[in-house]
Amino acid sequence: MRRMVWLFLLILLPVLTARSENRFPQPQFESGYTMPGATAPAPRAASYEMLDVVILTAALSLGTWLILRKRSRRGVFLLTLFSLLYFGFWRKGCVCSIGSIQNVAAWLSGSGAALPLGVAVFFILPLIFALLFGRIFCAAVCPLGAIQEMMILFPIRIPRPVSRALGLIPVVYLGLAILLAATGSAFIICRYDPFVPVFRLSGEPVMLLAGVVLLLAGIVVARPFCRFLCPYGVLLNWMSRLSKWHATITPDECVGCRLCERACPFDAIRLPMTSTPAESRETGVRRIKRLLLLMLLLGVVGVWVGARADGMLAPLNARVRLDQVLRSHDPVLEKLYATELDAFRGGTITPESLTVEADAVRRKFRVGGAWLGGILGVLFGASLLGASIRRSREDYEPDRGECLSCARCYQSCPREHERLKQ
Numbered sequence: 001m002r003r004m005v006w007l008f009l010l011i012l013l014p015v016l017t018a019r020s021e022n023r024f025p026q027p028q029f030e031s032g033y034t035m036p037g038a039t040a041p042a043p044r045a046a047s048y049e050m051l052d053v054v055i056l057t058a059a060l061s062l063g064t065w066l067i068l069r070k071r072s073r074r075g076v077f078l079l080t081l082f083s084l085l086y087f088g089f090w091r092k093g094c095v096c097s098i099g100s101i102q103n104v105a106a107w108l109s110g111s112g113a114a115l116p117l118g119v120a121v122f123f124i125l126p127l128i129f130a131l132l133f134g135r136i137f138c139a140a141v142c143p144l145g146a147i148q149e150m151m152i153l154f155p156i157r158i159p160r161p162v163s164r165a166l167g168l169i170p171v172v173y174l175g176l177a178i179l180l181a182a183t184g185s186a187f188i189i190c191r192y193d194p195f196v197p198v199f200r201l202s203g204e205p206v207m208l209l210a211g212v213v214l215l216l217a218g219i220v221v222a223r224p225f226c227r228f229l230c231p232y233g234v235l236l237n238w239m240s241r242l243s244k245w246h247a248t249i250t251p252d253e254c255v256g257c258r259l260c261e262r263a264c265p266f267d268a269i270r271l272p273m274t275s276t277p278a279e280s281r282e283t284g285v286r287r288i289k290r291l292l293l294l295m296l297l298l299g300v301v302g303v304w305v306g307a308r309a310d311g312m313l314a315p316l317n318a319r320v321r322l323d324q325v326l327r328s329h330d331p332v333l334e335k336l337y338a339t340e341l342d343a344f345r346g347g348t349i350t351p352e353s354l355t356v357e358a359d360a361v362r363r364k365f366r367v368g369g370a371w372l373g374g375i376l377g378v379l380f381g382a383s384l385l386g387a388s389i390r391r392s393r394e395d396y397e398p399d400r401g402e403c404l405s406c407a408r409c410y411q412s413c414p415r416e417h418e419r420l421k422q
Helices: 002-017 046-070 073-090 100-108 117-133 136-141 143-149 160-166 169-182 196-200 205-217 224-228 231-241 259-263 281-307 310-316 318-328 331-336 338-345 351-388 408-412 414-421
Strands: none
Touching: 046 073, 046 117, 046 136, 073 136, 073 143, 073 408, 100 117, 100 169, 100 231, 117 136, 117 231, 136 143, 136 231, 143 196, 143 205, 143 224, 160 224, 169 231, 169 310, 169 351, 196 205, 205 224, 259 408, 281 351, 310 318, 310 351, 318 331, 318 338, 318 351, 331 338, 408 414
């Protein structure tokens, strides 16, 4: 069964990852013509890299002031429009804080991968701002969020259980992206980014279509990528829950009008909850113990499943895939990977050396998969535990993790209107 799984993946993989440059064999010339070597565009000047960092810092700082001090929805919208034009269409979605996750993972893996200063800043700076002030980056700086923000026209409310279940997808996506980047297998966040082809007006038709579909879905489901797919949003969510300062709905006191709840398209406002169901201390302790035991059990199961997922994940690595093709002696696979096989046979690496390298990568997947499965299991259990704990609230409050600090609730609050008049 395991052999059939990776055999299926090997047959399917070239269809998913084929590129125009290796779809056809190179022409054979008889006149002694020498094929030119591959060229790559020169890296951007350091001054331009620093300019991106300066603009990112300025945008985050201005967004913080607009959200926490000025409390201006109009200002946040204008900053969002600027971020869309500069970081999106002008910079073509790169450098990207979301994709920087992979660069950091590859650098931390000890594989010798470089981590440019600009990429490191784009990764860490939005997290620092989220830890201090909430998800300012999501509110008005991220180009992927900005392009979705412009599409919110008739938002509908998704049932809370459904949104909670969909919210687990980006956690899994984040774990897989880190694992694949750390093993040198693929940068799936960049490869399957649905909006970069829209910014560049070019790219793979499938991803361009995915971006258009997400934008159209965003008309009724506010920011679907941000809420149910974005792996960087998971980190921002965790940081924002610990934020020292965060956006508040009212400038002073809540009058219970519920207008803010209707204005939020992200279901990120929590209702007042002053009465809790009657429950004895002993009953509550037993319930918490059961949930903690379940969280531990999910972690153990996750370790067991993740350690055995290497058979499905390891073929995503080029060396493992090539080693399996060589050892399979399957003519169908050899035909599909003819270009890779020709390049390998024309090199200096022996099949035995390739097998040694592939086995090392498989061990990394086995260990990394165990860690990934265990962490995901614990996180799933923790989400169940958090959902079972009822906290008392006297006012309508934003969920610090889910709230994108978009400032929409400011426009709906009557106390905010009174403050502006004064």
